[in-house]
Amino acid sequence: MNQHRSSTVGIAVGLGLTAGGVLLASLARRHKGGRDSAPGYTARRIPGKFDVTGKTVTIRKPRAELFAYWRDFANLPAIMENLEHVEVMDNQTGHSAWSIKAPAGNTVRIETKIAREVADELIAWRSVEGSEIATEGRVMFSDAPGDRGTQVTLIIAYQPPAGAVGKAVAKLFIREPAVQARHDLKRFKMLMETGEIATSANRKDETRAAQQEKKS
Amino acid sequence: MKALTWHGTKDVRVETVDDPEIINPRDAILKVTSTAICGSDLHLYDGVIPGMQAGDILGHEFMGEAVEVGKDSTLEKGQRVVVPFTISCGGCFHCQVQQYSACENSNPAEKQDMSASLYGHPMSGLFGYSHLTGGYSGGQAEYVRVPFSDVGPIVIPDHLEDDKVLFLSDILPTGWMAAENAEIQPDDTVAVWGCGPVGLFAIQSAIAMGAAKVIAIDHYPHRLELARQLGAEVIDFRKTDVREALMEMSGGIGVDAVIDAVGMEAHGFAIDNMVDVVKQKVGVGADRASVLKQALLAVRFGGKVSIPGVYGGMTDKFPTGALMEKGLQVRSGQTHVQKYTKPLLDKIEDGSLDTTFLISHRLPLDEAAKGYRNFKEKQDSWTKVILKPGMAAK
Numbered sequence: 282m283n284q285h286r287s288s289t290v291g292i293a294v295g296l297g298l299t300a301g302g303v304l305l306a307s308l309a310r311r312h313k314g315g316r317d318s319a320p321g322y323t324a325r326r327i328p329g330k331f332d333v334t335g336k337t338v339t340i341r342k343p344r345a346e347l348f349a350y351w352r353d354f355a356n357l358p359a360i361m362e363n364l365e366h367v368e369v370m371d372n373q374t375g376h377s378a379w380s381i382k383a384p385a386g387n388t389v390r391i392e393t394k395i396a397r398e399v400a401d402e403l404i405a406w407r408s409v410e411g412s413e414i415a416t417e418g419r420v421m422f423s424d425a426p427g428d429r430g431t432q433v434t435l436i437i438a439y440q441p442p443a444g445a446v447g448k449a450v451a452k453l454f455i456r457e458p459a460v461q462a463r464h465d466l467k468r469f470k471m472l473m474e475t476g477e478i479a480t481s482a483n484r485k486d487e488t489r490a491a492q493q494e495k496k497s
Numbered sequence: 498m499k500a501l502t503w504h505g506t507k508d509v510r511v512e513t514v515d516d517p518e519i520i521n522p523r524d525a526i527l528k529v530t531s532t533a534i535c536g537s538d539l540h541l542y543d544g545v546i547p548g549m550q551a552g553d554i555l556g557h558e559f560m561g562e563a564v565e566v567g568k569d570s571t572l573e574k575g576q577r578v579v580v581p582f583t584i585s586c587g588g589c590f591h592c593q594v595q596q597y598s599a600c601e602n603s604n605p606a607e608k609q610d611m612s613a614s615l616y617g618h619p620m621s622g623l624f625g626y627s628h629l630t631g632g633y634s635g636g637q638a639e640y641v642r643v644p645f646s647d648v649g650p651i652v653i654p655d656h657l658e659d660d661k662v663l664f665l666s667d668i669l670p671t672g673w674m675a676a677e678n679a680e681i682q683p684d685d686t687v688a689v690w691g692c693g694p695v696g697l698f699a700i701q702s703a704i705a706m707g708a709a710k711v712i713a714i715d716h717y718p719h720r721l722e723l724a725r726q727l728g729a730e731v732i733d734f735r736k737t738d739v740r741e742a743l744m745e746m747s748g749g750i751g752v753d754a755v756i757d758a759v760g761m762e763a764h765g766f767a768i769d770n771m772v773d774v775v776k777q778k779v780g781v782g783a784d785r786a787s788v789l790k791q792a793l794l795a796v797r798f799g800g801k802v803s804i805p806g807v808y809g810g811m812t813d814k815f816p817t818g819a820l821m822e823k824g825l826q827v828r829s830g831q832t833h834v835q836k837y838t839k840p841l842l843d844k845i846e847d848g849s850l851d852t853t854f855l856i857s858h859r860l861p862l863d864e865a866a867k868g869y870r871n872f873k874e875k876q877d878s879w880t881k882v883i884l885k886p887g888m889a890a891k
């Protein structure tokens with residue numbers, strides 16, 4: 282019964298994030314030994330120096346459509362808090378530069394590559410060596426029961442950065458990663474299911490996009 | 498434009514604010530022609546709903562004319578529409594099963610956390626009802642932005658005047674769903690607590706659904722008289738022991754179904770209110786649920802409990818024993834308005850439903866604050882207030 286989940290194990294190939302890779306892969310699957318069928322990242326205590334957060338939403342769209350949107354990383358600033366811009370340098374390897382808004386007008390750049398990809402099922406990415414933040418993420422797509430669409434799980438692991446810039450970024454970018462992942466997934470769901478992202482703004486200059494624009 | 502804005506407990510004002518704009522492709526902007534003050538607006542007025550911010554525009558019962566439409570709206574400029582108070586996307590799981598008031602996509606992502614921690618799941622978006630439900634501006638204004646305008650608004654034929662159809666926005670579907678949730682059978686005796694607008698429409702709906710007997714409970718003489726005119730028997734709870742009377746009036750069996758159309762604002766219904774009032778002042782605390790407690794004791798074994806009345810927090814000394822031992826069935830929730838607008842519009846059009854009897858006052862928008870004050874303080878005679886932004890101030 283663990284067949285599908287355990288197929289996601291074993292992505293840890295080098296580049297300084299081995300520990301995180303092993304951790305992330307093991308957290309994505311269910312506990313071994315039949316004690317508990319919940320995903321590992323929902324455990325009350327997660328050991329290790331990496332912080333990990335995971336969230337799932339159900340989206341009433343086919344897996345392939347959701348996968349295709351996410352696989353084009355340049356789409357992600359539309360749904361992700363504080364993500365300013367993603368430049369895709371090599372579509373094949375998924376080599377991309379993520380520009381993340383930091384305090385005092387700074388921008389933090391994280392370069393990532395795709396670590397593993399299974400069409401319509403899984404995209405895992407990892408920061409390359411020398412990034413200001415060591416991070417690793419994966420998004421998984423599986424069929425929901427009946428005609429409910431697709432269950433999308435986002436798991437992000439990161440190493441709290443050192444140094445002044447790191448601390449400032451940590452405050453903004455990863456202060457509440459679970460909350461942020463939840464919001465990001467909700468926006469993804471809104472965009473996919475309704476074609477727009479809900480806002481209670483009454484004026485164009487009050488929207489989230491406009492506020493982000495203003496701060497930059 | 499002018500709009501009725503909230504500034505604190507019992508402090509609402511008509512102010513000049515910016516006109517709304519089209520933001521998303523499915524939006525429309527309406528020029529509001531009629532908008533009502535709702536009993537649940539009094540919860541905001543009384544300051545018992547968390548998540549309000551100074552300057553919030555109130556109003557979730559409104560209709561008007563489309564004056565601007567987004568590129569994916571199905572409305573056309575000039576169309577007259579009534580807008581459901583529940584904002585629903587039409588595409589999520591809950592919308593697909595017609596549980597529109599549980600829409601997963603209408604409350605902005607960053608506003609979902611508070612209600613999610615209160616209730617385990619985030620609320621959907623509602624017009625003019627605090628940042629708990631999205632912080633959307635309401636329709637007690639000259640103009641309003643309506644998201645998902647291809648799903649919610651229902652187009653009204655020209656020959657039906659505003660007063661006949663405005664209540665499709667909330668209280669008519671809410672009264673109807675309350676009766677539907679009581680799963681009324683032809684032999685049923687149904688007790689309805691509260692003869693406010695929702696209670697009266699629940700009475701009207703229960704009778705339309707064929708209930709053998711409907712018993713209305715309140716203490717305002719005029720409201721009880723309205724209930725009587727609809728065909729209900731009435732109980733004045735100030736003069737009569739309600740539970741004993743209900744047992745007698747149902748032949749000693751107990752009523753088959755109970756409808757709590759009062760919610761957390763119950764006043765004077767029982768002595769334990771005072772305890773709950775004190776707790777409520779401390780924050781999101783105990784709801785004053787004396788009506789619900791009374792209803793759970795009055796309903797027969799295997800009976801049906803319908804709760805359209807609004808509750809927001811938690812309740813002390815809830816009679817869980819009565820709920821379980823009597824095998825009760827409870828149904829509740831914010832109204833799935835979009836499910837009911839078309840069939841109820843048809844009933845209005847063919848003359849089988851007329852709700853205009855409820856309207857006691859029509860005021861220009863400028864006099865909205867006076868409307869709130871009187872609706873709150875003169876509940877017996879001010880049964881329903883409609884604000885008309887186009888009406889000249891006196």
Ligand SMILES: [Zn+2]
Nearest residue numbers: 535537558667
């Ligand atoms: Zn209402």
Ligand SMILES: [Zn+2]
Nearest residue numbers: 586589592600
């Ligand atoms: Zn929806």
